[in-house]
Amino acid sequence: MRDRPRIVQLHADGNGIRQISRDHEVSRNAVRRALAEDARMDYWRPSATEEYEPAVRDVLADYPHMSVPDIATMIDWPKSRRTLSDMVAALRPEYIERHEAEATDSGDLLARSMDTLRAGIFPMPATLAVADIDARQLTVQEVTWWTELEKKTHV
Missing domain, CATH: 1.10.10 (Arc Repressor Mutant, subunit A)
Known part of the structure; x- marks a missing residue:
């Protein structure tokens, strides 16, 4: 029901719930919900x-x-x-x-697109120090990928 302020105004002007529901083609319960004290005046749906x-x-x-x-x-x-x-x-x-x-x-x-790479102009990769490596728990996908990789290399 998107016109709740109008329904409240019509009810304050003396129109009954049945009349409002007929005029706006909504159920009487929808009009009652719009007239409830805790009703939101703007339409909201989660x-x-x-x-x-x-x-x-x-x-x-x-x-x-x-x-x-x-x-x-x-x-x-x-x-x-x-x-x-x-x-x-x-x-x-x-x-x-x-x-x-x-x-x-x-x-x-960073990964570069292929058209930006030219022969002979590759930057030297930075060496990682031990302090640069993050220790964290592996996700399920990472563990699955790692075990499948080990199976493929040992076959």
Whole structure:
């Protein structure tokens, strides 16, 4: 019901609930909800993504290029894939820019597109010191990838 202030005004002018429901083609219960003391005057409906947006932001902060199905697996996404895909598409550019800016500031090597590379002009890779390596827990995907890689190399 999007016209709640109008319904409140009509009721204050003396119109009954039945009359208002007939004129606006809504149910009498919808009019009663609009007239309730704790009713919101603006139309609001919770978004399907509202609850999961912080979790998606956390994943994108760590892995800005992660695919949508992998994100869905990590956050236990219960809705449609399209809804999540739209949310990730809206949020991802912010995290990719931040990731590239942090990599440039810290001197990390960034992946270059093939057309920017020329023969004989490759920068020397920076050597990592022990202090530069982050120790953290591995995700399920990383453990799976590592075990599959070891199986392939030992075969």
